[in-house]
Amino acid sequence: MTAPRQRKGVRLADAADEQPAQQEDAKPRAEIRAAHTGGKLWNILSLTVGGIVAVCLGLLTSVYIATLHENDLWFSNIKEVEREISFRTECGLYYSYYKQMIQAASIQQGIVICKQYLEPVYFYIYTLFGLQAVYVIALYVTSWLLSGTWLSGLLAAFWYITNRVDTTRVEFTIPLRENWALPFFAVQIAAITYLLRTHLQPAHEKWTLLAVFIATFFFSLTWQFNQFMMLIQALVLFILDCFDLLPTAKVTWLYIIQVSGLLLVCVLQFFNSMILGSLLISFNASVLIARTIQKNLKKGGLFSRLGKLLLHVLFVSCLTLLINKLIKKILNLESDEHIFKFLKAKFGFGATRDFDANLYLCEEAFGLLPLNTFSRLSDTLLFYVYIFVLFPMTVTAAIVAFQNLSGSTKAEKSVGTKEDCTIALKPGTAYNLIHTVLFGCLALSTMRMKYLWTSHMCVFASFGLCSTEVWGLILKCVRLYTSQRTSVIRYSLPVITLLYISYKFWPGIMDELSELREFYDPDTVELMNWIKSNTPSTAVFAGSMQLLAGVKLCTGRILTNHPHYEDKNLRERTKQIYQIYAKRSPEDVYRILQSFGTDYVILEDSICYERRHSRGCRLRDLLDIANGHIMDGLGENEPDLKPSLYPRFCEEIKRNLPSYTVHFTRVFQNKTFHVYRLAKHK
Numbered sequence: 001m002t003a004p005r006q007r008k009g010v011r012l013a014d015a016a017d018e019q020p021a022q023q024e025d026a027k028p029r030a031e032i033r034a035a036h037t038g039g040k041l042w043n044i045l046s047l048t049v050g051g052i053v054a055v056c057l058g059l060l061t062s063v064y065i066a067t068l069h070e071n072d073l074w075f076s077n078i079k080e081v082e083r084e085i086s087f088r089t090e091c092g093l094y095y096s097y098y099k100q101m102i103q104a105a106s107i108q109q110g111i112v113i114c115k116q117y118l119e120p121v122y123f124y125i126y127t128l129f130g131l132q133a134v135y136v137i138a139l140y141v142t143s144w145l146l147s148g149t150w151l152s153g154l155l156a157a158f159w160y161i162t163n164r165v166d167t168t169r170v171e172f173t174i175p176l177r178e179n180w181a182l183p184f185f186a187v188q189i190a191a192i193t194y195l196l197r198t199h200l201q202p203a204h205e206k207w208t209l210l211a212v213f214i215a216t217f218f219f220s221l222t223w224q225f226n227q228f229m230m231l232i233q234a235l236v237l238f239i240l241d242c243f244d245l246l247p248t249a250k251v252t253w254l255y256i257i258q259v260s261g262l263l264l265v266c267v268l269q270f271f272n273s274m275i276l277g278s279l280l281i282s283f284n285a286s287v288l289i290a291r292t293i294q295k296n297l298k299k300g301g302l303f304s305r306l307g308k309l310l311l312h313v314l315f316v317s318c319l320t321l322l323i324n325k326l327i328k329k330i331l332n333l334e335s336d337e338h339i340f341k342f343l344k345a346k347f348g349f350g351a352t353r354d355f356d357a358n359l360y361l362c363e364e365a366f367g368l369l370p371l372n373t374f375s376r377l378s379d380t381l382l383f384y385v386y387i388f389v390l391f392p393m394t395v396t397a398a399i400v401a402f403q404n405l406s407g408s409t410k411a412e413k414s415v416g417t418k419e420d421c422t423i424a425l426k427p428g429t430a431y432n433l434i435h436t437v438l439f440g441c442l443a444l445s446t447m448r449m450k451y452l453w454t455s456h457m458c459v460f461a462s463f464g465l466c467s468t469e470v471w472g473l474i475l476k477c478v479r480l481y482t483s484q485r486t487s488v489i490r491y492s493l494p495v496i497t498l499l500y501i502s503y504k505f506w507p508g509i510m511d512e513l514s515e516l517r518e519f520y521d522p523d524t525v526e527l528m529n530w531i532k533s534n535t536p537s538t539a540v541f542a543g544s545m546q547l548l549a550g551v552k553l554c555t556g557r558i559l560t561n562h563p564h565y566e567d568k569n570l571r572e573r574t575k576q577i578y579q580i581y582a583k584r585s586p587e588d589v590y591r592i593l594q595s596f597g598t599d600y601v602i603l604e605d606s607i608c609y610e611r612r613h614s615r616g617c618r619l620r621d622l623l624d625i626a627n628g629h630i631m632d633g634l635g636e637n638e639p640d641l642k643p644s645l646y647p648r649f650c651e652e653i654k655r656n657l658p659s660y661t662v663h664f665t666r667v668f669q670n671k672t673f674h675v676y677r678l679a680k681h682k
Contacts, residue, residue, distance in 0.1 A: 389464025
């Protein structure tokens with residue numbers, strides 16, 4: 001009888017002993033729950049505030065750029081023809097398609113309903129300025145995802161705005177295709193950065209892949225250089241995958257998305273042959289084929305993996321060239337041959353007399369990045385911070401890649417033997433690092449592409465300044481690491497930088513906003529008004545690509561050629577039309593113009609007597625070289641060039657000699673333009 005009582009007593013005693021312990025445990029658990037709830041509320045608050053700040057900064061950027069555009073042209077007060085002329089060169093061509101669409105009978109009624117609220121031209125430009133808001137928000141989000149704090153996104157947006165001269169040109173080239181495309185490219189980068197986060201839930205991963213596809217599709221649809229940009233992006237993925245810095249499955253999905261997006265664009269652009277023959281499609285197909293054939297690429301020791309990697313790179317390169325050549329031969333594609341001629345000449349693999357390639361070579365936008373770009377970027381501290389962040393992250397990537405090839409660790413694991421100097425590299429950070437390096441190389445070689453680099457430079461620099469990865473690594477390696485010290489640095493330095501930028505550049509921004517100018521181009525306005533009033537609506541005009549884009553937009557007349565330069569036949573037609581500025585006989589020029597059904601030809605003094613380019617790069621020089629003629633002016637000529645039998649057409653026609661007047665009659669002239677009507681010979 002005693003034993004059960006003892007056992008009961010023991011149980012009672014145990015229960016009595018456990019009760020105080022349970023009460024003691026209840027307090028920490030409650031504290032943990034409270035801390036968890038408080039942390040969750042803080043995260044929600046931070047996310048809300050950060051999101052509101054992102055949207056506000058995007059909208060402010062749009063308003064800022066729209067105001068600069070209005071102040072520069074007095075756009076709201078000038079005539080419709082002046083507004084249209086302000087869309088210079090190919091910008092006028094792109095806007096003309098929009099104008100043609102809204103004037104079509106099928107949707108005209110709907111537009112008339114809308115006109116009382118917003119003129120079509122304002123709908124167009126506000127859409128593009130609105131895309132700038134999307135652009136800034138995407139940059140903000142990418143930096144936030146990388147650093148873990150929206151303060152980084154705030155700094156990225158500030159840098160983008162204060163370096164506006166080098167990050168965008170939307171306020172003075174509004175309809176340019178890159179202004180449509182780059183916001184979608186920034187959205188794509190933000191989505192890829194999120195996709196590469198570890199432990200992403202399957203549902204989130206699917207939605208993110210969809211976002212990447214949509215952004216890739218719209219980017220590809222809106223810019224003719226999309227295939228080259230995405231080829232560089234594919235190279236980024238290839239490099240990171242080879243060094244085991246990204247999950248292979250996600251890389252595969254990104255390859256597939258790139259190809260499927262391009263193919264869909266190809267269909268929508270009436271089977272654009274330039275897309276089918278792109279190196280991107282050939283490269284991505286080659287990588288996927290090579291990966292299927294070459295198995296166990298990521299197994300073995302250092303030297304074994306290096307050997308496999310070199311073989312893999314060689315195999316992919318050869319297969320890419322083979323597939324691309326086969327596609328072009330089967331489909332008889334020559335749409336992008338001028339680009340490869342340009343690249344070959346640009347990088348010193350032989351001079352070329354190709355007219356189209358030399359047009360690119362002589363354009364400043366396709367030359368090397370000017371050194372004064374770096375001084376402007378340094379004024380806002382952007383370039384200094386960028387280099388400061390780039391160096392340790394590059395070293396980190398090199399060490400992690402070496403460790404991965406050695407097979408001793410993965411990118412997410414710590415590297416090194418000392419606990420106080422560990423190195424880690426997240427997939428999203430690795431992607432953005434190689435992205436900024438390769439696009440930086442592109443920008444250095446081709447100035448026009450700097451807008452891809454400088455905007456991402458804002459993201460990468462702001463991420464590094466607010467990153468625990470960067471500051472944690474530096475402080476650990478100098479044995480000064482504490483979590484509190486890291487937090488103080490990653491929050492205080494961005495705030496100091498923001499204060500410096502605001503103090504230094506706020507007065508300049510206010511001066512910009514208060515400076516008022518007005519659009520003024522009376523000669524072009526006079527020409528467009530004359531064409532509308534004195535020529536039939538079915539008249540066919542020949543002239544320079546840039547001017548004819550304006551003629552199409554302002555007058556709706558038919559053109560012989562225009563600035564769309566991705567079609568071989570159109571490029572050849574433009575070269576033939578440009579013989580009006582070469583040393584050709586009036587009979588030759590008349591025959592050429594007649595073959596394209598020309599009624600009127602417009603000659604421009606600014607081209608005929610061009611002084612903007614140096615000798616050898618003037619349009620008349622390029623034509624002389626292509627025709628085998630000696631160039632005008634003092635200087636050397638290649639020995640095989642010969643004197644022309646005829647004077648320069650654009651100069652000689654103004655003398656009204658019988659050999660010219662029999663074919664051409666001058667019907668309009670002012671200080672800039674001369675218009676001639678072609679005779680109708682039987």
